[in-house]
Amino acid sequence: AQSVAQPEDQVNVAEGNPLTVKCTYSVSGNPYLFWYVQYPNRGLQFLLKYITGDNLVKGSYGFEAEFNKSQTSFHLKKPSALVSDSALYFCAVNYGNMLTFGGGTRLMVKP
Amino acid sequence: GAGVSQSPRYKVAKRGQDVALRCDPISGHVSLFWYQQALGQGPEFLTYFQNEAQLDKSGLPSDRFFAERPEGSVSTLKIQRTQQEDSAVYLCASSYAFSGTVVGYTFGSGTRLTVV
Numbered sequence: 055a056q057s058v059a060q061p062e063d064q065v066n067v068a069e070g071n072p073l074t075v076k077c078t079y080s081v082s083g084n085p086y087l088f089w090y091v092q093y094p095n096r097g098l099q100f101l102l103k104y105i106t107g108d109n110l111v112k113g114s115y116g117f118e119a120e121f122n123k124s125q126t127s128f129h130l131k132k133p134s135a136l137v138s139d140s141a142l143y144f145c146a147v148n149y150g151n152m153l154t155f156g157g158g159t160r161l162m163v164k165p
Numbered sequence: 166g167a168g169v170s171q172s173p174r175y176k177v178a179k180r181g182q183d184v185a186l187r188c189d190p191i192s193g194h195v196s197l198f199w200y201q202q203a204l205g206q207g208p209e210f211l212t213y214f215q216n217e218a219q220l221d222k223s224g225l226p227s228d229r230f231f232a233e234r235p236e237g238s239v240s241t242l243k244i245q246r247t248q249q250e251d252s253a254v255y256l257c258a259s260s261y262a263f264s265g266t267v268v269g270y271t272f273g274s275g276t277r278l279t280v281v
Contacts, residue, residue: 097272097274098272144207150221152213154210
């Protein structure tokens with residue numbers, strides 16, 4: 055069975071500082087990994103994905119994620135946080151035709 | 166429109182009432198998915214359609230939940246005899262690929278169901 059863990063319910067960071075949102079996964083075989091962002095009363099918006107290849111994946115809005123197979127992690131990063139990045143972030147892993155999501159991490163960026 | 170459209174945006178139902186939630190996927194998208202997102206949690210898979218065929222309904226929590234996509238486009242999620250534990254946001258997503266999880270989905274804004 056597949057699973058995703060996001061160990062932090064909330065991450066607080068000052069605007070302009072780097073941010074990291076953590077994700078670890080458990081899946082048999084090669085994982086397809088995703089990050090989505092959710093703003094209030096909105097659906098999930100795709101940020102980036104890892105399928106194969108380079109371990110550093112670049113996505114929308116300046117976000118990137120690093121795939122680490124030995125640590126089974128796929129942490130989301132951004133070099134310089136913006137107040138507008140404040141939202142709920144979900145890591146997900148695919149299994150068959152479905153995505154399994156983590157519980158989400160709320161990112162709060164303070165001016 | 167260019168996105169996945171869901172209606173209604175909000176629905177309040179009395180316990181025991183039947184509800185129907187609608188999803189209009191992006192035109193031409195073959196794959197359609199329903200997810201349930203309880204308050205403070207990540208979305209959980211309910212069911213998957215490829216065109217009009219319901220290929221996976223393993224996530225439907227009980228036989229009160231029923232989904233259909235009769236013409237391979239619009240889909241309806243029906244919940245019979247609603248219970249308080251059904252209160253959640255119901256998200257629909259679609260993909261142009263037969264294996265949507267590889268290329269990614271486009272999600273709608275969801276329907277927030279509150280059962281009172």
